[in-house]
Amino acid sequence: SYELTQPLSVSVALGQTAMITCGGDNIGGKNVHWYQQRPGQAPVLVIFRDNNRPSGIPDRFSGSNSVNTATLTISRAQAGDEADYYCQVWDSSWVFGGGTKLTVL
């Protein structure tokens, strides 16, 4: 079965840029989606199809996808961005990465 690998944690200073990676075999050939989940809340889609933002998601959130790594980039990080982030792809079934805890210092 297909596997997605994310770092367990990423830290970023307030106002700086955070990058969260999602590794997978030839992930560059798949549509990658990213979710933000704050404590006690349901996940929220923040990026779909590699680099598209749903309505209402700030343009501080962006994505890229190439070869074996997809990346979620959060610019000008705010305290409210502190959350768990999950990547997702379709590979004969839906697959989620293990999640990355983002800490804003």
Added chain:
Amino acid sequence: EVQLVESGGGLVQPGGSLRLSCAASGFTFSSYWMSWVRQAPGKGLEWVANIKRDGSEKYYVDSVKGRFSISRDEAKNSLFLQMNSLRADDTAVYYCAREGPRSGSSYNEGFDYWGQGTLVTVSS
């Protein structure tokens, strides 16, 4: 406004059964694939099952095949998950989610709306 509201969670003994419901509103329910996703306490997201727009196709994660059954009722704008032979490792918050537009195996947009979840606890 799109809304997904889950219900039916609770405490059940190992080997028992539970039926989860998800009431959908604010969109044309019959136009979307729907999924169930679960999250064990302190763990990550795990996709459980999904169902095609017309109910003609259903897919499951291996760990629930033969025990769980997904269904939908267009007249009630509702999604269901029948869970049988429950085990301790089925303990989780179960989310109902709407799948965004998709076409074949190469075009999809992820899950654009999620419910707030319902907690299922399997314990004696």
